[in-house]
Amino acid sequence: MGIEVYLKEKRDLVNKFLKDLFNHLEYPCATLKETCEYVIFSNGKRLRPILVIASFEIFSSEITKVLPSACAVELIHNYSLIHDDLPCMDNDDFRRGIPTCHRKFSEALAVLTGDALLTLAFQIVSESVTKQENNSNNILRVIMELSKSAGIQGMVGGQCMDVTPQYNKETLEKLYSLKTGALITASVKIGGILGRASKEELEVLENYGKRLGVVYQIIDDLLDKGTENKGILMFYSEEEARTLAWKLTAEAISAISIFGDKSIHLKELAQYLCKRSY
Numbered sequence: 001m002g003i004e005v006y007l008k009e010k011r012d013l014v015n016k017f018l019k020d021l022f023n024h025l026e027y028p029c030a031t032l033k034e035t036c037e038y039v040i041f042s043n044g045k046r047l048r049p050i051l052v053i054a055s056f057e058i059f060s061s062e063i064t065k066v067l068p069s070a071c072a073v074e075l076i077h078n079y080s081l082i083h084d085d086l087p088c089m090d091n092d093d094f095r096r097g098i099p100t101c102h103r104k105f106s107e108a109l110a111v112l113t114g115d116a117l118l119t120l121a122f123q124i125v126s127e128s129v130t131k132q133e134n135n136s137n138n139i140l141r142v143i144m145e146l147s148k149s150a151g152i153q154g155m156v157g158g159q160c161m162d163v164t165p166q167y168n169k170e171t172l173e174k175l176y177s178l179k180t181g182a183l184i185t186a187s188v189k190i191g192g193i194l195g196r197a198s199k200e201e202l203e204v205l206e207n208y209g210k211r212l213g214v215v216y217q218i219i220d221d222l223l224d225k226g227t228e229n230k231g232i233l234m235f236y237s238e239e240e241a242r243t244l245a246w247k248l249t250a251e252a253i254s255a256i257s258i259f260g261d262k263s264i265h266l267k268e269l270a271q272y273l274c275k276r277s278y
Contacts, residue, residue, distance in 0.1 A: 018040055036113055051266075185213055208253075222242065
């Protein structure tokens with residue numbers, strides 16, 4: 001199976017779970033349903049939940065068991081995009097080719113929608129305990145990973161570095177590892193946790209995820225034509241940045257080589273992300 005086919009197959013699974021989730025939610029305010037669905041179904045790539053699934057598949061084929069946690073990661077990712085786009089942060093007017101949430105609706109509704117998606121993520125993970133009684137301890141570990149990657153030691157911490165700013169060439173990788181890499185790393189680890197990976201196997205997955213997260217942000221900066229005076233292009237030429245991205249990609253792939261053919265999709269995902277042009 002080629003990587004494009006794999007991505008579509010898993011994206012369809014994630015989208016179906018999310019559609020079922022939002023169709024069965026009870027909303028006290030119809031507008032909140034509209035704003036949440038506007039953001040969630042705005043043509044996202046679903047990279048992070050697919051990483052959860054690909055990591056889990058190293059250890060198990062029962063994908064239904066991992067879908068709530070995979071989709072929780074996607075909800076957290078979209079919450080962060082809504083808040084990043086706000087006028088007080090990046091002040092972006094468009095996301096994925098359509099108006100950002102605050103432009104389409106209002107700043108107040110954008111903040112509330114982000115809050116709703118963040119808290120819903122923890123709701124669906126915690127609810128999955130009742131369906132996986134023998135896996136409750138691992139669900140708690142998933143909640144811990146999500147909390148850490150989304151908070152002070154993850155996205156929030158990285159975003160704070162970005163807006164202050166408090167970084168230079170030496171600390172740029174730290175910024176990337178928090179702002180973007182933390183949730184990507186958590187995605188890979190969560191798949192392993194739910195697949196009952198050993199401590200040593202989780203360390204391998206973490207090493208892969210950390211490198212992949214930095215690569216993702218490097219390529220993002222290179223694809224964003226408006227970042228000549230920020231991000232990696234402040235400190236590296238485009239050629240140097242691409243060389244660094246491929247170096248980290250090779251290290252990520254090397255890290256998961258212990259899993260053999262079982263990690264083929266993680267390997268292909270790393271290569272795909274480094275080559276991406278959108």
